[in-house]
Every structure is written in C-alpha cells, then in structure tokens.
Amino acid sequence: MSAANPPASQKSPLVPPPDATDPVRHPEAPAPGEPLGAHYDMCFGCGGGQPHGLHLAARAGEGVSVTAEFTVRTAHQGAPGLAHGGVLTSALDETLGSLSWLMHVIAVTGRLETDFLQPVPVDTLLHLEARATAVHGRKIYATATGRIGGPDGPVAVRADAVFIEVKVEHFIENGRQEEIRAAMDDPDQVRRARAFEVNP
Numbered sequence: 001m002s003a004a005n006p007p008a009s010q011k012s013p014l015v016p017p018p019d020a021t022d023p024v025r026h027p028e029a030p031a032p033g034e035p036l037g038a039h040y041d042m043c044f045g046c047g048g049g050q051p052h053g054l055h056l057a058a059r060a061g062e063g064v065s066v067t068a069e070f071t072v073r074t075a076h077q078g079a080p081g082l083a084h085g086g087v088l089t090s091a092l093d094e095t096l097g098s099l100s101w102l103m104h105v106i107a108v109t110g111r112l113e114t115d116f117l118q119p120v121p122v123d124t125l126l127h128l129e130a131r132a133t134a135v136h137g138r139k140i141y142a143t144a145t146g147r148i149g150g151p152d153g154p155v156a157v158r159a160d161a162v163f164i165e166v167k168v169e170h171f172i173e174n175g176r177q178e179e180i181r182a183a184m185d186d187p188d189q190v191r192r193a194r195a196f197e198v199n200p
C-alpha cells in the first residue's frame, strides 16, 4: 500500500480529500485588520460579558485568515506559572472558529488536534493566527498557530482542525432554552448569527 493511497483506516480526518476545494473569502467579509467582535457576548472564548472567559480579540487577516491576541492570566494555569494546555487549545479553537466571519458560514468544531511545542508562562501575550486551507462539502479544514515573544516569534502551540458547517437551527435546537430565548430576544445577537449565513 503506497503512502499516497492509504487504506481507509489510515486516512486522517484532518487531511482534506483530493477533491477538496480552496476556501473562498466572502465578498462582504470584514477588511483585513478589521476587528471581528464577539459572535456571542457570553462566549468563553470571545465574549466581553463572560467574566471567566479568554476575552480573545480577533481581526480579519488576508485571504481566509484571522489573527487574534490572548493574554495568559493566573486563572489559566495548569502547572505553577504556566498556561493549562486545555486553555491554550480553547484559544486556538476560538481563533479557528472566527474564520466563520470571513466565509459567512456558521461552523462548529468537529475535530481539533493540538501540538504543544513550548511551555507558555502566565502573563504571556499569545499571538494567534488561523487560516482555512480547504473545503469539502460541509467540512472546513483549517490550521492555527500561537506564537510567543511577538507576531513573528517562535510557535508555542499549533492546531489542525475540521469544522462542520451548520445552520442557526443547530443552536436553537440544541442550546438550553433559557440562553436561546435571551439570544433570540436580542436583535444584535440575531443579526450577528445571520451575518454568518450566505443566504439569511
């Protein structure tokens, strides 16, 4: 069996199939450098109203990419003075999720694989970047890095992911009614959710 044609059991779900296409930046995507804002005020990753959140601030990048910054706080420790790996993975997940703004597609994380290359101390400013690499049906393949010491510093964490496109109904049908009702009563929230959809 050649490496180029592995058996189905060895195919990685993180590698796009040969007939995958390039991701497309939506014509109405925010311009490069523009802040994306939060998709939901109570989101653990980006929500300004979430006291326990990461308060990640993402901006549109070139092509189908985004950048974001996240400061590791004492509440994010795993080992003394070092960031918890799950928190770093959450920051990567959120940055990858922000690609939705550029593609005008609502998508949820299906699979996410993180490499931890360097420990990340508390008070570190993590420079995150995510890029969509391929699309196949409802699957969006994407990759992300987190650098320390500056936007061009060494990569401390990286991740590959597959996001799956869903409709707004995914949240309405699966979310707890209390929060869904509050979100649907908030015109700004409905507008933000619909802004992700190509055909609102």
Ligand SMILES: CCCCC/C=C\C/C=C\C/C=C\C/C=C\CCCC(=O)SCCNC(=O)CCNC(=O)[C@H](O)C(C)(C)COP(=O)(O)OP(=O)(O)OC[C@H]1O[C@@H](n2cnc3c(N)ncnc32)[C@H](O)[C@@H]1OP(=O)(O)O
Pocket: 013, 039, 040, 045, 093, 094, 097, 098, 100, 106, 107, 108, 109, 110, 111, 137, 138, 139, 162, 164, 166, 168, 171, 172, 180, 183, 184, 189, 190, 192, 193, 196
């Ligand atoms: C008006 C009120 C609304 C309020 C909403 C507010 C805001 C909404 C706006 C934006 C928010 C959007 C995202 C949030 C952004 C950032 C946060 C970070 C991202 C996250 O943190 S998000 C949470 C974690 N995430 C989940 O909570 C997902 C739980 N899960 C499911 O809900 C299902 O599992 C689902 C939907 C994923 C699939 O289910 P399904 O039935 O729709 O589709 P199906 O199974 O048919 O798969 C279709 C094709 O995807 C392939 N596929 C499926 N699963 C895969 C996997 N794991 N790995 C690789 N490929 C996979 C299949 O292989 C097939 O591929 P193929 O077509 O080639 O056969």
